[in-house]
Amino acid sequence: MIIYYEQVHDEGFIIDEAFSFAEGDDKFDIKFSGRVDKAGDAYVVTGRVNLHFSCPCDRCLEPVNMDIAEDLILTLSPLGEYPPIQADGEEGLSDEEAGMYVTPKDHFDIHELLREEALLLVPEKRLCREDCKGICQGCGASLNTEKCTCTKKTDERWAALDKLK
Structure with a gap:
């Protein structure tokens, strides 16, 4: 779902989205309820994500199903480009910029942002049970x-x- 920054007014923009995607053998069902608000030159997406995740166990290949619920705060920078690289070759990212998503100047794709967050929420080791x-x-x-x-x-x-x- 593409959201244009011009849609975000003083009272914010409400988002209620549900979608699914697959990444290899991993299947994700995402439900998100939240809002987008303008914060200076940036935009902030806040809300709750409910994620149902299914995959094969990393040890025995039995099905694993997980439900994860998490509050999200995402900062979006509609710069259309990444921060400039400093002369010594390191990127010039402050702590504030490190958690920021850089988006095109006029819009962002909420599905893509939530997809990236879902991949980060899933545990690295996915087991059918602790003692597998x-x-x-x-x-x-x-x-x-x-x-x-x-x-x-x-x-x-x-x-x-x-x-x-």
Whole structure:
């Protein structure tokens, strides 16, 4: 959904959006209720995002479903370009600019902003349960529900250590 800055008046602009997207095997359903307000030369998007996320478990590939709710505050800079690069090669970003989204001069895409935020909200390690044992690399058995059928191969050089048990 494209929102033009000229639509944002003194009383703000209300947003109620719901959409879905997929990123590989990951599926996202997003609902957002909030508003856009002008703040000097910038614009601020505030509201609540409700995210339903489904993906395969990182260890055993069983389905994982998560619901995440988060309050968002996004600062938008309608500059149309990124801050200039300083002479020493480092970008000149202040702490205030570091959390800012740079957008075209006349509009922004709320779906794209919420998509980026959703990707940041999802945990890095996605497990079906905390104690997930994964799958056997040899036979492919789910170690959460099945016993591994692989025969254990022992290196003959270490066989003498097994006798110490």
